[in-house]
Amino acid sequence: MDTVFGIQFKGGVVLAADQSNARSILVYQNNLDKVTKLSSHSAMGVSGPNADMVNFTEYIAKNLALYELANDGTKLSTKAQANFCRNELAVALRKGPYQVNLLLGGYDEKDDAGSLYFLDYLAALQKVPYGSQGYASNFCLSIMDKEYREGLTEADALLIIEHCIKEIATRFLINQPNFMIKIIDKDGVRVHSFGGDPADT
Amino acid sequence: MGDSAYSFSLTTFSRTGKLLQIEYALNAVANGRTSLGICTEDGVVIATDKKLASPLVDIDKVSKVEMITDSTGFVFSGVGPDYRVLVRKARKSSQAYKRHYGETQPVSQLVKQTASVMQEYTQSGGVRPFGVSLLVAGVDGDGKTRLYQVDPSGAYFGWKATAIGKNYINAKNFLEKRYQDDMELEDAIHTALLTLREGFEGEMNSHNIEVGVVRNGKFEVLTPAQIQDYLDEAN
Numbered sequence: 001m002d003t004v005f006g007i008q009f010k011g012g013v014v015l016a017a018d019q020s021n022a023r024s025i026l027v028y029q030n031n032l033d034k035v036t037k038l039s040s041h042s043a044m045g046v047s048g049p050n051a052d053m054v055n056f057t058e059y060i061a062k063n064l065a066l067y068e069l070a071n072d073g074t075k076l077s078t079k080a081q082a083n084f085c086r087n088e089l090a091v092a093l094r095k096g097p098y099q100v101n102l103l104l105g106g107y108d109e110k111d112d113a114g115s116l117y118f119l120d121y122l123a124a125l126q127k128v129p130y131g132s133q134g135y136a137s138n139f140c141l142s143i144m145d146k147e148y149r150e151g152l153t154e155a156d157a158l159l160i161i162e163h164c165i166k167e168i169a170t171r172f173l174i175n176q177p178n179f180m181i182k183i184i185d186k187d188g189v190r191v192h193s194f195g196g197d198p199a200d201t
Numbered sequence: 202m203g204d205s206a207y208s209f210s211l212t213t214f215s216r217t218g219k220l221l222q223i224e225y226a227l228n229a230v231a232n233g234r235t236s237l238g239i240c241t242e243d244g245v246v247i248a249t250d251k252k253l254a255s256p257l258v259d260i261d262k263v264s265k266v267e268m269i270t271d272s273t274g275f276v277f278s279g280v281g282p283d284y285r286v287l288v289r290k291a292r293k294s295s296q297a298y299k300r301h302y303g304e305t306q307p308v309s310q311l312v313k314q315t316a317s318v319m320q321e322y323t324q325s326g327g328v329r330p331f332g333v334s335l336l337v338a339g340v341d342g343d344g345k346t347r348l349y350q351v352d353p354s355g356a357y358f359g360w361k362a363t364a365i366g367k368n369y370i371n372a373k374n375f376l377e378k379r380y381q382d383d384m385e386l387e388d389a390i391h392t393a394l395l396t397l398r399e400g401f402e403g404e405m406n407s408h409n410i411e412v413g414v415v416r417n418g419k420f421e422v423l424t425p426a427q428i429q430d431y432l433d434e435a436n
Contacts, residue, residue: 077304
């Protein structure tokens with residue numbers, strides 16, 4: 001049911017996800033943050049059961065932190081982080097799979113560019129210019145297919161995200177009133193906007 | 202004196218705080234054929250004396266400078282068979298890194314990994330330390346060139362230029378005089394060959410030495426023909 005999508009723009013990536021936490025006919029909360037920061041310049045939009053979502057993202061984030069500690073502050077590139085996630089998913093697949101579908105976005109100083117990676121629960125990995133997970137794909141992908149161009153500015157990318165959110169609000173059966181939007185660029189990971197404040201307990 | 206009573210057990214300190222087995226391993230290294238390395242901003246050169254016991258040995262089939270990843274290489278002084286074990290382990294672990302991260306393992310991590318293996322063999326039962334010191338040339342995570350030495354104890358050091366094995370003291374003095382911070386790779390290769398020739402027993406030619414070079418982020422072992430070109434220039 002989770003809606004996760006993202007777009008690469010010139011110098012960064014935008015990631016967006018809905019904020020509902022629900023099961024069956026009950027909505028637990030409407031301010032869940034499903035875009036988790038992984039490292040200083042990368043984040044992951046995650047869809048799936050809450051337990052796997054949290055376990056997997058925390059596991060990856062802490063392993064990435066360990067890498068930096070063990071290796072003199074050397075940072076892993078976005079590509080390396082995505083490959084690491086994929087390997088963890090692949091190993092767990094035949095033991096106790098993580099039922100998570102991800103969009104991993106990051107910024108690399110070396111190329112002064114953002115990159116976006118699509119990973120699914122079967123440990124598929126694909127670098128994409130834009131992507132989405134879940135039912136959202138049915139609504140968002142055609143919009144992004146039509147409107148995406150190389151060298152988008154951050155403002156352009158956000159317009160496309162807004163367009164996708166409007167479409168979902170109009171046409172998707174499940175009510176998802178709140179969306180968390182995060183931007184990753186040379187200044188790191190920052191929150192652009194949210195519908196519900198995750199800090200509200 | 203009393204120390205020698207502790208010299209047979211690797212896993213026991215002597216009274217004076219030494220692990221004599223490691224000291225003896227370093228002796229094995231100091232008896233090995235000379236190797237040296239020089240690190241410059243645009244590349245790294247490592248080289249070794251490949252002199253063998255008899256002219257009947259097919260020397261071109263002997264390989265002392267080995268590629269570990271496409272941007273790092275090893276050379277050694279000491280016990281050859283021990284070296285081959287370390288080369289295998291290093292190659293395997295760097296491929297495991299590639300499997301996890303999709304990228305080539307940076308040289309500093311490869312060195313830490315190898316040093317960690319060598320240290321294990323100084324603190325386990327029923328084994329002896331590796332009788333080799335390694336010189337590792339490669340490119341690091343920040344894109345810069347590096348030269349490292351790894352000892353049988355598992356200690357590792359970064360160097361601008363260094364030599365190990367027989368005659369290493371003279372070789373290091375020679376390098377100290379000639380090394381400059383703004384040296385270029387081509388100068389370094391020439392200097393490396395000159396340094397090797399200093400302590401060479403007999404005549405040095407393109408078949409009885411081996412040279413490895415990190416250039417433009419890639420490691421390659423020079424062919425005898427390439428070495429001959431450099432030797433010709435030196436003459």
